[in-house]
Amino acid sequence: MSRILQKLMAMYEAMRKHFGHRAWWPSQDGADTPEGKLEICLGAILTQNTSWRNVEAALDNLRAAGRLSLTDIDAMPPEQLAELIRPAGYFNVKARRLKDFAAAVRAAAGDDVAGFLDRPAETLREELLAIRGVGLETADSMILYAAGKPSFVVDAYTFRILVRHGLIGFDDDYASVKALFESSLPDDVALWNDFHAQLVETGKRFCKKRRPQCDGCPLEPFEHDPEAGMEYL
Ligand code: SF4
Secondary structure: OOHHHHHHHHHHHHHHHHHOOOOOOOOOOOOOOHHHHHHHHHHHHHOOOOOHHHHHHHHHHHHHOOOOOHHHHHHOOHHHHHHHOHHHOOHHHHHHHHHHHHHHHHHHHOOOHHHHHOOOHHHHHHHHHOOOOOOHHHHHHHHHHHOOOOOOOOOHHHHHHHHHOOOOOOOOOHHHHHHHHHHHOOOOHHHHHHHHHHHHHHHHHOOOOOOOOOOOOOOOOOOOOOOOOOOOO
């Protein structure tokens, strides 16, 4: 086992011991159903720059209005969709993004979101990144959590924790951090799924941007510098 794999797995085990299995991605219908897959994809777009609680409120509005479907989102006037997803913030921009996503999926696979997702991860990633408003983290979240295919998700928490633990430098970018995980970890979707979820929880609860709380953090036993990257991260 390589040194980096040993370290990553030890960090993962420490987080998992502390938080338990995270069972991500949160979706009411479950990632095995078409409804759950759609919910995860829409949630991945809605979660940009807001908390998950706000995303749930927006999804609940869509569900209560009977409009939680690709057809409805594609057909709905943008102002009406924006009103329904208002709790998620940036609702006019996000309404356009949801509509772009729904239109792209329908053009490729009709209303069959599960069919759209059922293709090799690299092909799916290219198609998702071609949709306006779908960035790297959003695309990888859809591939890993909705499609159940291997594509490690990197976010701001991942950067912050890895920089503070000396595993990456400030000049590393999304692609290099993703490659570090994917080339080091075993090819195991369930592990990648929970690893990202554990990093998010550690980042949210302990590794805060300005005031990291190392005391009690599951990663405290590992060599770290909580001051690292204060001015960048
Ligand atoms: S809070 Fe401290 S121990 Fe925890 S991940 Fe951040 S730097 Fe590491």
